[in-house]
Amino acid sequence: MARILIIEDNPANMQLMVYLLRAFGHQTFESPEGEAGLKTAHQETPDLILCDLQMPGIDGYEVARRIRLEPRLKLISLVAVTAYAMAGDREKVLAAGFNGYISKPINPESFLGQVDTFLPPDKRLSSSSSNFPSRT
Ligand code: MN
Numbered sequence: 001m002a003r004i005l006i007i008e009d010n011p012a013n014m015q016l017m018v019y020l021l022r023a024f025g026h027q028t029f030e031s032p033e034g035e036a037g038l039k040t041a042h043q044e045t046p047d048l049i050l051c052d053l054q055m056p057g058i059d060g061y062e063v064a065r066r067i068r069l070e071p072r073l074k075l076i077s078l079v080a081v082t083a084y085a086m087a088g089d090r091e092k093v094l095a096a097g098f099n100g101y102i103s104k105p106i107n108p109e110s111f112l113g114q115v116d117t118f119l120p121p122d123k124r125l126s127s128s129s130s131n132f133p134s135r136t
Contacts (some may be wrong), residue, residue, distance in 0.1 A: 002047040002123035004115070005029045007037030007063060008081065009055040016106050017050065017081070024112050024125055034058035038066055041073055047123050048115070050102070053082045053093075061096045068097040077118045081106070 004021055008014045009032050018028050029044055031037035034057050041049060049067070053060035060080055067073045080093045080101035093101050102114045116124045 001025045001027065002119050003027045003029070003044065005031065005037065005040055005044065005046040005049045006051075007031045007034060007049065007055070007060070008052040009033060010052070013052070013081070013104065013106060016108070017111070020106075020108055020111050021115070026115075034060070034063045037063060041067065041076070042070075045072065046076065048077045048079065048119055050079050050081050050115070051098075053080055060098075061092075064097040077120070079115075079118050 004026050006014060006017050006021075006028060008017065008030075011032075014030060014032070018030060021028050029040050029046060031040050033055050034051075037049075037051065051060045051063050058066075060082070064078055064080075067076065067078055077099050078097065080098045081104060082089070082093065082101050083104040090101065099118055102111070112125060116126050
């Protein structure tokens with residue numbers, strides 16, 4: 001179980017990520033834009049931050065830049081959730097300070113596994129696979 005902050009302006013994407021993460025036992029915090037997301041990051045120091053790139057106000061790149069400048073936040077795993085799956089954008093995302101990215105559209109079958117790889121080892125679902133809800 002991990003504490004995960006999601007910064008995403010698209011309500012459908014937000015809803016899907018929250019649903020999947022909570023279904024597998026994670027705790028979520030939600031922000032529809034970057035400034036509020038940074039504030040929540042300061043308040044909650046989550047285990048992982050999932051962040052959209054294109055948002056009104058400050059974009060995901062700016063969120064990443066500010067998080068990496070904060071001593072209290074700079075070691076938090078930060079993952080871009082982005083529709084930009086083209087070559088070149090990966091480098092841009094990593095250069096901005098993200099640890100990696102998950103491509104949109106969100107794939108419910110693989111999303112939790114992708115998130116897991118970015119969590120601290122002791123917060124991963126794969127370290128306690130018996131807690132997985134049965135999938136029929
Ligand atoms: Mn967006």
